[in-house]
Amino acid sequence: xxxxxxxxxxxQTHFTSDSGTVKAVDGVSFEVGxxxxxxxxxxxxxxxxxxxxxxxxxxxxxxxxxxxxxxLYEGTDLTTLSEREMRKIRGNDIAMIFQEPMTSLNPVYKxxxxxxxxxxxxxxxxxxxxxxxxxxxxxxxxxxxxxxIVHEFPHQLSGGMRxxxxxxxxxxxxxxxxxxxxxxxxxxxxxxxxxxxxxxSLTTTTDTAILLITHDLGVxxxxxxxxxxxxxxxxVEESDVVSIFTNPKHPxxxxxxESIPKIGERVDRLQxxxxxxxxxxxxPMGCKFAPRCPHAMDICWEKEPSFDKxxxxxxxxxxxxxxxxxxxxxxxxxxER
Amino acid sequence: xxQTLLEVQNVKKYFPMPSRLFSRKKEFVKAVDGVSFTVNxxxxxxxxxxxxxxxxxxGRMIxxxxxxxxxxxxxxxxxxxxxxxxxxxxxxxxxxxxxxxPYASLNPRLTIKxxxxxxxxxxxxxKDNRSQRVTELLETVGLSRYHADRYPHEFSGGQRQRIxxxxxxxxxxKLIIADEPVSALDVSIQSQVLNLMKDLQEEYGxxxxxxxxxxxxxxHISDRVGVMYLGRLVELASRDALFGKxxxxxxxxxxxxxxxxxxxxxxxxIILKGDIPSPxxxxxxxxxxxxxxxxxxxxxxxxxxxxxxxxxHYVACHFAEELEEN
Amino acid sequence: xxxxxxSNKEAYYQQTLENTPSKTPFAEFxxxxxxxxxxxxxxxxxxxxxxxxxxxxxxxxxxITEPDYENVLSGPSAKHWAGTDxxxxxxxxxxxxxxxxxxxxxxTSVLLGAIGGTFLGIVAGYYxxxxxxxxxxxxxxxxxxxxxxLAIGIIAILxxxxxxxxxxxxxxxxPMFARIVRSSTLxxxxxxxxxxxxxxxxxxxxxxxxxxxxxxxxxIIVYFTMRIGSAILTAASLSFxxxxxxxxxxxxxxxxxxxxxxxxxxxxxxxxxxxxxxxTVLAFNxxxxxxxxxxxxxxxx
Numbered sequence: 001x002x003x004x005x006x007x008x009x010x011x012q013t014h015f016t017s018d019s020g021t022v023k024a025v026d027g028v029s030f031e032v033g034x035x036x037x038x039x040x041x042x043x044x045x046x047x048x049x050x051x052x053x054x055x056x057x058x059x060x061x062x063x064x065x066x067x068x069x070x071x072l073y074e075g076t077d078l079t080t081l082s083e084r085e086m087r088k089i090r091g092n093d094i095a096m097i098f099q100e101p102m103t104s105l106n107p108v109y110k111x112x113x114x115x116x117x118x119x120x121x122x123x124x125x126x127x128x129x130x131x132x133x134x135x136x137x138x139x140x141x142x143x144x145x146x147x148x149i150v151h152e153f154p155h156q157l158s159g160g161m162r163x164x165x166x167x168x169x170x171x172x173x174x175x176x177x178x179x180x181x182x183x184x185x186x187x188x189x190x191x192x193x194x195x196x197x198x199x200x201s202l203t204t205t206t207d208t209a210i211l212l213i214t215h216d217l218g219v220x221x222x223x224x225x226x227x228x229x230x231x232x233x234x235x236v237e238e239s240d241v242v243s244i245f246t247n248p249k250h251p252x253x254x255x256x257x258e259s260i261p262k263i264g265e266r267v268d269r270l271q272x273x274x275x276x277x278x279x280x281x282x283x284p285m286g287c288k289f290a291p292r293c294p295h296a297m298d299i300c301w302e303k304e305p306s307f308d309k310x311x312x313x314x315x316x317x318x319x320x321x322x323x324x325x326x327x328x329x330x331x332x333x334x335x336e337r
Numbered sequence: 338x339x340q341t342l343l344e345v346q347n348v349k350k351y352f353p354m355p356s357r358l359f360s361r362k363k364e365f366v367k368a369v370d371g372v373s374f375t376v377n378x379x380x381x382x383x384x385x386x387x388x389x390x391x392x393x394x395x396g397r398m399i400x401x402x403x404x405x406x407x408x409x410x411x412x413x414x415x416x417x418x419x420x421x422x423x424x425x426x427x428x429x430x431x432x433x434x435x436x437x438x439p440y441a442s443l444n445p446r447l448t449i450k451x452x453x454x455x456x457x458x459x460x461x462x463x464k465d466n467r468s469q470r471v472t473e474l475l476e477t478v479g480l481s482r483y484h485a486d487r488y489p490h491e492f493s494g495g496q497r498q499r500i501x502x503x504x505x506x507x508x509x510x511k512l513i514i515a516d517e518p519v520s521a522l523d524v525s526i527q528s529q530v531l532n533l534m535k536d537l538q539e540e541y542g543x544x545x546x547x548x549x550x551x552x553x554x555x556x557h558i559s560d561r562v563g564v565m566y567l568g569r570l571v572e573l574a575s576r577d578a579l580f581g582k583x584x585x586x587x588x589x590x591x592x593x594x595x596x597x598x599x600x601x602x603x604x605x606x607i608i609l610k611g612d613i614p615s616p617x618x619x620x621x622x623x624x625x626x627x628x629x630x631x632x633x634x635x636x637x638x639x640x641x642x643x644x645x646x647x648x649x650h651y652v653a654c655h656f657a658e659e660l661e662e663n
Numbered sequence: 664x665x666x667x668x669x670s671n672k673e674a675y676y677q678q679t680l681e682n683t684p685s686k687t688p689f690a691e692f693x694x695x696x697x698x699x700x701x702x703x704x705x706x707x708x709x710x711x712x713x714x715x716x717x718x719x720x721x722x723x724x725x726x727i728t729e730p731d732y733e734n735v736l737s738g739p740s741a742k743h744w745a746g747t748d749x750x751x752x753x754x755x756x757x758x759x760x761x762x763x764x765x766x767x768x769x770x771t772s773v774l775l776g777a778i779g780g781t782f783l784g785i786v787a788g789y790y791x792x793x794x795x796x797x798x799x800x801x802x803x804x805x806x807x808x809x810x811x812x813l814a815i816g817i818i819a820i821l822x823x824x825x826x827x828x829x830x831x832x833x834x835x836x837x838p839m840f841a842r843i844v845r846s847s848t849l850x851x852x853x854x855x856x857x858x859x860x861x862x863x864x865x866x867x868x869x870x871x872x873x874x875x876x877x878x879x880x881x882x883i884i885v886y887f888t889m890r891i892g893s894a895i896l897t898a899a900s901l902s903f904x905x906x907x908x909x910x911x912x913x914x915x916x917x918x919x920x921x922x923x924x925x926x927x928x929x930x931x932x933x934x935x936x937x938x939x940x941x942x943t944v945l946a947f948n949x950x951x952x953x954x955x956x957x958x959x960x961x962x963x964x
């Protein structure tokens with residue numbers, strides 16, 4: 001865990017349109033260690049997907065641009081690399097799987113050819129070796145008849161199978177980092193359980209670091225070691241998974257955890273966060289969560305809090321925790337009442 | 338007054354497959370293959386299942402948005418199965434639908450006012466009171482009358498779903514069929530809409546048929562729950578019985594597959610093998626036998642009966658009792 | 664990005680509401696349309712043409728039918744800006760007066776075609792099944808003829824004249840409109856909001872008028888505009904062939920026809936009406952392109 005494969009420092013990604021600039025990601029920092037799974041949790045508009053696209057430098061076809069910050073992969077800053085150097089990293093060192101596998105599989109090529117192509121490209125393997133490797137990878141992701149599947153087209157497979165193929169493709173070149181953007185959101189629960197199980201076992205055997213982007217807190221609890229909670233383009237809280245779930249500090253994290261119904265826990269009414277997810281073009285000047293926060297104070301509207309450590313491995317962006325008083329729990333407790 | 342509001346008797350929906358050239362034999366996708374249940378006044382019955390299990394098709398058949406291939410739908414004692422559009426029109430104000438996708442279910446060219454007025458116009462509501470009713474509806478679902486002149490694209494997903502609910506409420510229905518009403522919404526918005534639906538149920542004595550795939554949401558909102566797999570109900574019971582003591586192996590697997598948002602809880606999980614078979618070519622016998630960890634020879638041959646094993650607890654499994662004992 | 668300086672919840676929501684003024688679909692369209700420079704210019708040119716169609720005949724510097732045998736086939740000059748034709752008539756005046764004829768023929772014929780085609784397209788798309796097959800096969804038959812040949816055939820039956828040109832052009836516009844409207848009807852019909860309104864119990868008549876027809880309007884407008892250009896062109900061709908407007912009418916196609924014998928000695932006789940046709944058709948086509956870009960939901964930002 002000491003060795004950090006991927007470090008993101010103060011990432012800024014801005015989108016420009018004719019109505020102005022929107023800071024989709026505004027100063028996000030985190031690190032992922034070898035074999036570690038980091039979850040990025042957030043709702044629509046939180047900037048979690050833009051963060052992953054920024055790391056992969058896949059913003060070219062969008063009006064978005066990395067406006068600042070560093071993305072260090074094993075010490076190299078990815079933001080300074082040329083497109084050509086980046087292509088070598090992509091797929092080989094950092095691989096990505098998307099929510100809808102159909103969009104990233106080419107519908108006119110057979111599964112085998114798509115798998116082999118990236119293996120030949122990145123591992124400089126012969127065609128025969130590439131075929132062997134792809135069959136072996138398909139077997140590893142739990143596809144029972146890989147020799148047959150390589151001759152099929154993407155549309156002939158079910159959603160779960162396609163996601164398996166995507167994972168096989170992503171893992172084929174032994175990447176050090178796997179970015180998974182809502183990998184199971186489009187799948188049914190019983191298939192989701194299969195895929196999560198598969199991702200878990202793959203990372204323990206290969207020591208791949210995973211960046212798991214999701215809105216599903218259940219998936220996070222199941223998969224992640226550390227969690228970054230994002231809201232309105234900012235990281236609002238970061239900690240190890242147990243602290244996030246048992247001792248959330250940010251009112252947004254608290255609200256989120258209280259608002260999801262949990263199996264086996266009957267309540268008459270769910271707690272809910274009032275208001276709506278903010279419109280990126282109309283962010284409040286101070287804390288982005290202030291309009292929905294039950295504890296909002298005057299300072300929250302005036303100035304944005306900084307992202308500070310409350311304990312050695314727990315950071316939060318909230319005025320309630322800004323000047324750590326002697327008895328921190330007292331402050332939180334009193335404002336909750 | 339009769340307890341039963343809606344009765345669904347052995348309904349089936351077969352969609353014809355595009356016939357192959359030179360082939361005389363017509364093939365069918367059995368989207369729903371014999372589903373029966375009743376819904377009592379004031380309760381919430383949920384229908385859960387994975388994609389392709391026929392839960393939405395069932396909802397659309399009850400709404401008569403799809404023709405019913407076989408079986409009967411009885412609403413308040415009236416058989417609506419074979420009613421024509423004109424015959425059923427006056428009845429439609431008794432049952433309304435809320436759709437999954439709040440972005441697609443509102444006409445982008447109409448203002449909110451026009452959208453909410455439509456059911457009032459269709460069911461000949463007093464013209465003078467329409468504006469007032471629209472304001473009333475907006476306030477009921479937590480929006481303000483200032484929203485009436487705006488267009489759907491100016492609203493967030495949660496607000497749009499509120500508008501969809503307001504439209505369903507406009508003509509004071511008794512039954513609302515909600516097809517995945519919160520699955521397209523953000524987590525923090527989901528709970529708002531679920532709370533709203535519960536409040537409305539209490540206030541207006543509504544009956545819900547709640548179609549969903551998210552079991553934690555279903556547990557929160559339902560009184561009774563039906564589980565569907567490949568066009569058939571496999572289990573139907575009260576919420577407490579179904580979540581507390583599931584009898585069908587599929588229900589058990591489904592329940593154990595839901596990720597629990599608590600990292601301190603670790604538990605045994607039943608991971609089902611393989612994919613959901615295609616409803617165009619369902620397995621023989623018990624359709625679940627291809628994935629069932631307890632499948633035996635009988636399961637491949639014989640379709641299990643949908644039996645009442647305990648009071649009001651129905652299961653379609655040959656070995657439900659034996660599995661329970663072990 | 665607007666950073667909102669507010670100090671409490673109410674103020675924030677008030678501000679966000681005020682900062683997002685209600686956008687009507689028309690305002691949205693106008694905003695996008697204005698960005699299309701070429702189409703925007705074409706729009707003003709078309710407005711100018713329509714204005715000319717109304718006042719053109721009254722502001723001509725010369726009489727458009729009176730021959731002037733002293734100035735036969737004289738080239739462009741200060742007196743006659745576009746020269747004179749074989750009868751000494753001022754070509755500029757005639758082109759100006761001809762605007763009315765061309766626009767009238769173009770607009771009415773396409774309007775008739777659009778009305779017929781829209782009706783058939785909606786009926787075919789909404790009711791489907793046999794009616795759909797019947798209407799669409801009829802359209803296929805009509806579309807199998809080359810446009811101009813079909814028009815000639817119709818005129819052969821009805822006899823030459825501007826009125827019959829309008830009917831001919833209208834008839835061969837019908838199947839194109841029917842096809843386009845049918846496909847957008849099918850697209851609208853399969854949307855969830857149509858299912859939603861059906862679930863309320865809305866009658867088919869209201870569904871068609873309130874939901875389906877408004878949904879097809881944008882594609883009708885786009886095709887209507889583009890079609891005017893080609894209708895003007897067809898009408899001019901028919902007149903050129905002597906099947907449409909008859910001399911001494913200042914119809915542009917007829918003027919081309921009248922000038923073709925003097926192409927070598929007096930090219931201006933054909934050039935100026937030719938330019939008029941070219942510029943008008945181009946303007947309508949560019950306008951149509953711009954409208955499509957602004958109206959087509961598929962290329963929304």
